[in-house]
Amino acid sequence: MSSPEAVLAALASVPGPDGKTPLPRSGVMSQIAIAAGKAYFSIAIDPKRAGAMEAMRKAAEAAAAGVPGLKGAVVTLTAERAAQAAPAQPAARPAQGGASKLEVPGIKHIIAVASGKGGVGKSTTSTNLALSLQRLGLKVGVLDADVYGPSMPKLFGLTGRPVMGSNNLLQPLDGYGLKVMSIGFLVEEDSAMIWRGPMVMSAIQQMLREVAWGELDVLVVDMPPGTGDAQLTMAQNVPLSGAVIVSTPQDLALIDARRGITMFRKVDVPILGVVENMSTFICPSCGARHDIFGHGGARAEAAKIGAPFLGEIPLAMAIRENSDAGRPIVITDPDGPHAAAYLAVARTVWDSLSSGSMARSAPKIVFES
Helix, strand or coil: CCCHHHHHHHHCCCECCCCCCEHHHCCCECCCEEECCEEEEEEEECHHHCCCCHHHHHHHHHHHHCCCCCCEEEEEEEEECCCCCCCCCCCEEECCCCEEEECCCCEEEEEEEECCCCCCCHHHHHHHHHHHHHHCCCCEEEEECCCCCCCHHHHHCCCCCCCECCCCCECCEEECCEEEEEHHHCCCCCCCCCCCHHHHHHHHHHHHHCECCCCEEEEEEECCCCCCHHHHHHHHHCCCCEEEEEECCCHHHHHHHHHHHHHHHHCCCCEEEEEECCCCEECCCCCCEECECECCHHHHHHHHHCCCEEEECCCCHHHHHHHHCCCCHHHHCCCCHHHHHHHHHHHHHHHHHHHCCCCCCCCCCCCCC
């Protein structure tokens, strides 16, 4: 069985960023993780030399993949900005903490759909938001960054594996006209993704930067739930135009949503707004309204923290049934009230993106001692 030490030995023949020092001795490599027969690691570079460093990345990937016992390797470039470095060029967006976010060619806006906890309908919201943005006439893609629990294959009713194109980029699958990429297309459905943070980020970076997205107006990223290392690193290293926070109305979910908002603000990612999912339930038999998870909590929270409120999505069997069947409600009932709710959210999000009105100087959350 191959080991990180065997990979390091193979990489000794690859020159580091200075063109002379062997890569393992250059001090720019992350720890090497091995899972599912592949090696995963990243290389820190000067963002201004990203293009020139691609040959080194490919050489490192080829050397690591050649280690006996490995089926391949995933190597990513991580841009680090020196403390006294000159201001970043337009191709890179500075982020808090010294990292520099490299733009993804062809993609105008990348937005994160996030939640502080799982089970609030984040992936269903991502799917229907992306399809609603498409209905506005936009070119849209979806990246399923929830590596531990990928939902997009199920929500879009997609099976099969992406193929490698002539440009050595993975070809995304088509989901109702959207370009869709998910780790769920690359592993077995019942596989347990027992990966540490660096492996998760390497996989996400590969799906983001080594996929033939083409020209997109918006790439919707379905984020992992929570505010752990993978989420924070994603927010710090991906050039996000903004984040949509999904929460149910009850206090327990709102507490976690608050943490997500705080995380994005700490890394200077604008909050596009808050969606209250599973907002209310209308009984299909008697027509009575039931606020099963409460009602209005997300609206009140958005007002409290100074974030836009994007709208309410009801708790409806039609949404659940169609999602389980891989037929999103925006597709199956485009003129119905549920699709209208998602479309209203999409319009507000796109208005913010296209007008550049996302306020980065939003009110800060202050903890008093």
